[in-house]
Amino acid sequence: MSTAIKTARIYRDHPHAPACAQVSLDYDGRFLRRKMLATDAGETFLVDLAQTRSLDHGGVLVLEDGREVEIVAAPEELLEVGGDNLLQLAWHIGNRHTPCQIEPTRLLIQRDHVLRDMLLKLGAELREVVEPFTPEGGAYGHGRTHGHAH
Template sequence: MTQTFPTARAYRSHAHATLSAQVALDYDGRFLRRKMLTTDDGQSVLVDLAKTTSLDHGGVLVLDDGREVGIVAAPEELLEVTGDDLPRIAWHIGNRHTPCQIEKDRLFIQRDHVIRDMLGKIGATVREVVEPFTPEGGAYGHGRTHGHAH
C-alpha cells in the first residue's frame, strides 16, 4: 500500500487563513523545491513546488486541500557582529556576498571562521550565538544573495 501525504504545491509570503501547523527550518532548510517536512504537531508534509524557492519566516506553504502551514525561522548557530562603525562592517560582509541579518545595533551572519577572522581585523566584535536567522534578501527581488549571478 502506498502512503500518501498532504502536499504543498504553492508558497505565499503571508497567511490568508488560520494556520493548520507550523514548520521550523534553518536558513539553508528554507531554500527548497521538493522535500518531506515534519510539522510541529508531527504531521508529514510533502513540499513539491514548481521551482526552488526561498521560504521566508512568516510565509506559508499551501496544501492541496487549502490548509496553510506556517514557516518559522529555526534557531541556528550564528555570529553576532557589533562595532563602532557598523555600516562599514556591513559593507565588508556584503562585499563577500555573505547573507546578513541587519538590526539597528548588530548584524548576524552564519558561522564562518574566515569571515570571523576578517571581521576581527577591521575592528568588529564577534560573538557566537544561537538565534533565528532572517537575512536581507537581494536588492533585485531575488530572495537569496549567493554568488555574483543576479
C-alpha cells in the same frame, strides 16, 4: 484514516487563514523546491513547488486541501557582529555576498571562521549566538544573495 501523503504546491508570503501547523526551518532549509518536511508536531508532508523558492518566516505552504502550514525561522548558530564601525563591517560582509541580517545596532551572519578572522582584523566585536536567522533578500528580487557566478 487516509495514509496518502499531503502535498503543498503553493507558497504564499503571508497567511490567508489560521495555520493548521508550523514547520521550523533554518535559513538553508528555507530554500527549496521539492522536499519532504515534518511539521513541529511531527506530521509529514511533501513540498512540490513549481520552482525553487526562498521561504520567509511567517510565510505559508498551502496543502492540497487548502490548509496552511506556517513557516518559522528556526534558531541556528550565528555570529553577532557589533562595533563602532558597523557600516564598514556591513560593507565588507556584503562585498563577500554573505547573507546578513541587518539591525540598528548589530549584524547577524552564519558562523564562518574566515569571516570571523576578517571581522576581528577590522575591529568588530563578535559574539556567538543561537537565534532565528532572517537575512536581507537579494537586491534583484531573488530572495537570496548570490555569488559572482550567478
